[in-house]
Amino acid sequence: MNRSGIVKKVKWLDEKNDFTVIEMLDAHSNGLFTAVGKMGPQYLGHKLNMVGKEVANPRGTGKNFEVHHYEVHQPDTLEGIYLLLCSGLFEGISSRIARYLVDTYQYDTLSLLKRDINILLSVPGVGVQTFLKIRDSYQDADLRQQAMTRLRNDYKFTFSESLAILKSAPEDAMDILTKSPYSLYRRLSNKLNFVLFDRAIIGHGWSEKDPVRIREVLNHKLRSVSGEGHTLNSYAEILNGALEYLNIDRYLVEHELQFMIEKRWLYITDANQRHLIQSQWFYAAEKEIANRIRILMEMPAEKQLLFNSNDMRLRKLKASQLNAIKAPYSHKVSIITGGPGTGKTTLLKTLLALMEEQNLTVISVARTGKAAQRMREVTGRDAVTIHRALGPTEQPDEFVFNDINPLKVDVVVVDEMSMLETLIFRTLLRSMPSTARLIMIGDVNQIPSVQPGAVFRDLIASKTIPVYWLTENLRIKKENGQLPTPIRVANGILRGHLLDVPNDDEWSFFPTKKDAETKEKLVELVSELSLMGVTQEEMQVFTPTNKGPLGVERLNSIIKGCIHPHGKSHIELGDKIMQTVNDYTLDISNGDVGKVTSVFDNWEKAKRDSPVLVAKMGSRLIEYTKKDIYNLTLAYAISGHKSQGSEYSHAIIVIPDHYFSLMDRFWLYTLITRCKKKAYLFGNENVIKKIVKSRRSHERKTLLKEQMWRFLSITNEVHK
Numbered sequence: 001m002n003r004s005g006i007v008k009k010v011k012w013l014d015e016k017n018d019f020t021v022i023e024m025l026d027a028h029s030n031g032l033f034t035a036v037g038k039m040g041p042q043y044l045g046h047k048l049n050m051v052g053k054e055v056a057n058p059r060g061t062g063k064n065f066e067v068h069h070y071e072v073h074q075p076d077t078l079e080g081i082y083l084l085l086c087s088g089l090f091e092g093i094s095s096r097i098a099r100y101l102v103d104t105y106q107y108d109t110l111s112l113l114k115r116d117i118n119i120l121l122s123v124p125g126v127g128v129q130t131f132l133k134i135r136d137s138y139q140d141a142d143l144r145q146q147a148m149t150r151l152r153n154d155y156k157f158t159f160s161e162s163l164a165i166l167k168s169a170p171e172d173a174m175d176i177l178t179k180s181p182y183s184l185y186r187r188l189s190n191k192l193n194f195v196l197f198d199r200a201i202i203g204h205g206w207s208e209k210d211p212v213r214i215r216e217v218l219n220h221k222l223r224s225v226s227g228e229g230h231t232l233n234s235y236a237e238i239l240n241g242a243l244e245y246l247n248i249d250r251y252l253v254e255h256e257l258q259f260m261i262e263k264r265w266l267y268i269t270d271a272n273q274r275h276l277i278q279s280q281w282f283y284a285a286e287k288e289i290a291n292r293i294r295i296l297m298e299m300p301a302e303k304q305l306l307f308n309s310n311d312m313r314l315r316k317l318k319a320s321q322l323n324a325i326k327a328p329y330s331h332k333v334s335i336i337t338g339g340p341g342t343g344k345t346t347l348l349k350t351l352l353a354l355m356e357e358q359n360l361t362v363i364s365v366a367r368t369g370k371a372a373q374r375m376r377e378v379t380g381r382d383a384v385t386i387h388r389a390l391g392p393t394e395q396p397d398e399f400v401f402n403d404i405n406p407l408k409v410d411v412v413v414v415d416e417m418s419m420l421e422t423l424i425f426r427t428l429l430r431s432m433p434s435t436a437r438l439i440m441i442g443d444v445n446q447i448p449s450v451q452p453g454a455v456f457r458d459l460i461a462s463k464t465i466p467v468y469w470l471t472e473n474l475r476i477k478k479e480n481g482q483l484p485t486p487i488r489v490a491n492g493i494l495r496g497h498l499l500d501v502p503n504d505d506e507w508s509f510f511p512t513k514k515d516a517e518t519k520e521k522l523v524e525l526v527s528e529l530s531l532m533g534v535t536q537e538e539m540q541v542f543t544p545t546n547k548g549p550l551g552v553e554r555l556n557s558i559i560k561g562c563i564h565p566h567g568k569s570h571i572e573l574g575d576k577i578m579q580t581v582n583d584y585t586l587d588i589s590n591g592d593v594g595k596v597t598s599v600f601d602n603w604e605k606a607k608r609d610s611p612v613l614v615a616k617m618g619s620r621l622i623e624y625t626k627k628d629i630y631n632l633t634l635a636y637a638i639s640g641h642k643s644q645g646s647e648y649s650h651a652i653i654v655i656p657d658h659y660f661s662l663m664d665r666f667w668l669y670t671l672i673t674r675c676k677k678k679a680y681l682f683g684n685e686n687v688i689k690k691i692v693k694s695r696r697s698h699e700r701k702t703l704l705k706e707q708m709w710r711f712l713s714i715t716n717e718v719h720k
Helices: 078-085 095-115 117-122 128-153 159-168 173-179 181-187 194-202 211-226 235-246 250-262 280-298 312-316 319-325 344-356 369-379 386-390 422-431 455-462 485-494 515-531 552-563 665-672 685-693 704-711
Strands: 002-014 019-026 032-038 047-056 063-073 266-269 276-279 333-338 362-366 411-414 437-442 467-470 507-511 539-543 576-579 593-599 611-617 620-625 632-634 637-639 648-654 675-683
Touching (some): 002 032, 002 078, 032 047, 078 095, 095 117, 117 128, 128 159, 128 173, 159 181, 173 181, 181 194, 194 211, 211 235, 211 276, 235 250, 235 276, 276 280, 280 333, 280 422, 312 344, 319 467, 333 344, 344 362, 344 369, 344 437, 362 369, 362 386, 386 422, 437 455, 455 704, 485 675, 507 515, 515 648, 539 552, 552 632, 552 637, 648 665, 665 685, 675 685
Parallel strands (some): 032 063, 333 437, 362 411, 507 675, 539 637, 539 648, 648 675
Antiparallel strands (some): 002 019, 002 047, 019 032, 576 593, 576 632, 611 620
């Protein structure tokens, strides 16, 4: 079905996936209709020729036009020309100037402006300064629009991808794309899909056998395994993966692979008789981590710690806690680990108090804002994200504090250590003075970091650092001597078993056959808890994937519909939200969760820098501008990794029939241990049993353990 219309109003735009909701003026009937689809930002007045179909409006009566394909054209109506000139695309053109131009030059307005911008001087009240501003803006916008059109129509990039390309090299992006496309990709590898980018480049005449392309494919294969958490892979898998993708002669690929090794862009090792290949970045990072820990352990501390065994606070500690609290008194670098209920929080609070009383400068850090916030809450002392502690700069990988300008601290305490990936841990170690102590605390059985590496697991497995295990559980019930049901279930999962325990006031298992049944039962539970007075802050739904019928996106929409049945599709008053990027201006971190407390009137018409809503994030009220809200997402349902560092009264875990590769026993263990009061598990029992047998996330390929052995002696100092 074909349909044409003029952009009248952009009602909603998700800049991350280009999804747009637009109020359109029908080009033929002049009636209004709503177009939805991946169209990216559109300027008022532009004419869109669209191909799609009519679909039911999910949040009301009537129908929307779902756009599958579209083309952008200059407006061909006076109303469209006026709207375009007023859209903000051209800085300096006010509604008064736009109206004068359209009334005077009618349908020739845009062509005349392009041919002779000096006609602006004929507009009453337009002086030299205004003219120059409009002229420069109009010419820049025209060039930008041409480049954007080519990127989207010829190369088939999305709006966000096209915008990233243009921003990366404002003056010569198209020239670089033509002459050195893969260098452009390397700048933007986190924003572009390699396969789609590569196809677009090949489609524009680049040789399939070009050495630069072959090397980039090899790099892509290494990046692919890092996406699974590995810092390296076998030589054979990288080579065969590249051969399968390229479909060219083997000797060409082998030649470039050897060339990259000779140039030390890649490193090859035979650790444990495994023929492994690693990028220069991860090779250097794991080697540097081991060396910097060696230096920390060998250099004497600047300030000595005196342990007072008669301190009254120590009498409240269990034997393993008391043993662990002595760690920083005996060692410059130490690890404390234990499961839920073993007293990590109590120990941390006591330890910080003891060290501060001896006039030590202590900094407490965690990987995420959520984990840092909880650290502050339970200890009553300041705690920050690692990025905040290091002092972010305009360059994403550069910090104020580094090996040249280290932190002014005596002790660094890292909580939720399992969340730290290779590169951020290397950066943290760089910022530490060699005289400082390092205390790492966490649960080694939790899922490892989102990014590549298994730092906490590898450090413990290397046996080169003293490890203190908290083995006594403080949550044993006095009435029956048993652990809470969720902890018993979680411990069973670690051993590869799904315990058959009855549902009680701490645990409920809802076995289902299909995703549709899971969704139905989930809706019933969320509605029931809400009626019981359980707030959204007290409950949290977890799922392994963003996509699919039980993914984050779909579940957020479903749960929002339960709580706000007459609500809108976008973020609104009362919604539970999550920050998706670090924003140091607002002092909020990726993963911070809050609630929308107020929404400004007519926010849809606001300018990008105008405030549109207020959200309570933790104990603070944050005012968001229109451009900032695109960094927010609904948080009724979140992924497993987003759960770390948090606890909820009601933890609700959803297991889809598919996406098995995203889940294992450690993923499920982590989510069950997020509950403070009760855990709920939904899913097919056979699927869950398979998950419980899987150890996938703890089988990451890394070389940190081997690097630790190169630089340090095995101590076998383990305290339980």
